[in-house]
Amino acid sequence: MAVSSVSRTVVKKVLSVETEEGAGALVRRSIGSMKLRNLTPFLMLDHFHVSKGAGFPDHPHRGQATVTYMLEGSSRHEDSAGHKGTIETGGVQWMDEESFTPRCLYMIPATQIRAVQLWIDLPKEHKMVEPSYQELGPSEIATAYPEGIDGPVEVKVISGKSHGVESPVRPLGGCWYFHVIFKKRATIFQDIPTGWTSFMYTLKGSVRIGPESIPHEPFHTLVLSSEANETGVQITATEDNTEVVLIAGEPLDQTVVQYGPFVMTSREEIQKTLMDYQYGRNGFEKAHTWKSEIGHM
Structure with missing residues (x-):
């Protein structure tokens, strides 16, 4: 770690039940729960497991970006604007939403997904943009391979920059998103823009953050x-086969008024x-007539 590199520390820890x-x-x-409203x-963080034949019902959205990163399995999706496709293991869908984009996440037969x-939250000036994928x-x-391609660590750069590697994803508003995979115990330092909100979610194994000595176990969100x-x-894996997601975003100086899947900046906008x-x-326009094909098979 360079002399000028100063690590953030954990200021809040939330178990995701x-x-x-x-x-x-x-x-x-975790994010979006009573413990971390x-x-x-960031408005919500869900780590979910869906078995064959299950999914999420058709539903509308407005005012936020939805990022789905597939850890295991594959999922079909579809919306009222005619967008449809499949997110495969290791793939991502980044959707900026303003209008009616109900969709279902359903498994391809004989699979389950994690x-x-x-x-x-989208900046106020972008809340009514056309939906984009x-x-x-x-x-x-x-x-990115912080210690070389044969080293113990790889970083999937979903958005942002890591160790000289940049993602092609261009979010509305600043957001960096990494999946950090430690095959062996190791330590890396990931740059984060100064002043940005950041958190880590532990998927497997255990990690220490910065100079701390206590490791953090799976299914915790570390603010x-x-x-x-x-x-x-600074992230140190204290076990082999440790995985975390690290996410950072530019804070927004705006009020959050949320009503289910609608996220605006005032009660009047929600109304x-x-x-x-x-x-x-x-x-x-299609809110009361459109039904997804995959949700009604």
């Missing part, structure tokens, strides 16, 4: 500090969204 949600999905939620610009889904298959996600002199975070949805206008 598994609960049932949707049509048979098992979800571990908002962490600007995935991480992140909701990111950025989808990358597993071979399209750039990989990191953001002091002016901190340039990134307008509900009226748009009720009367089928401003992007919700």
Whole structure:
């Protein structure tokens, strides 16, 4: 670690408890739960497991970006604007949403899925943009090797920059997203823009952050500090086969008013969204007639 590299530390730790949600999905939620309601610009973090034949019902969205990263299995998706496809293991779908984009996550037959889904608040000026998709298959996600290609660590660069490697994903608003995989015990330092909100979610194994001596076990969200002199975070895997996701985003100086899947900046905007949805206008034209094919097979 360079002399100028100063690590962030853990300022809050939240265990994600598994609960049932949707049509048979098992979800571990941290951000968006009562223990961690908002962490600007992040609204929700779900680590979910869906068995064959289950999924999430058709539902509308407005005002946030939804990022789905597939850890295991594959999932079909579809929306009212005609977008459809399959997210495979190691692939990602980054969807910026404003209008009616109901969709179902269903397994391809004989598979189950494990995935991480992140909701990111959109800047106020982007909340009414046309829906857009950025989808990358597993071979399209750039990989960084902090200690060389034969080293013990690889970093899947879903967005942002890591050890000289940059993702092609261009989010609305600043957001870096990494899947860090330690095949063996090792230590790396990941740069994070100063002042950005950052957190880590532990998937497998155990890690220590910065100078601390206590390791963190799986299924915990670790909120990191953001002091002016901190340039990134030092991550030490204390077990082989350790995996974490590390996410950082530019904080938004705006009010969050959320009503289910609608996220705006005032009660008036929420009321307008509900009226748009009720009367089928401003992007919700198919709200009461469209049904997904995959959700009704």
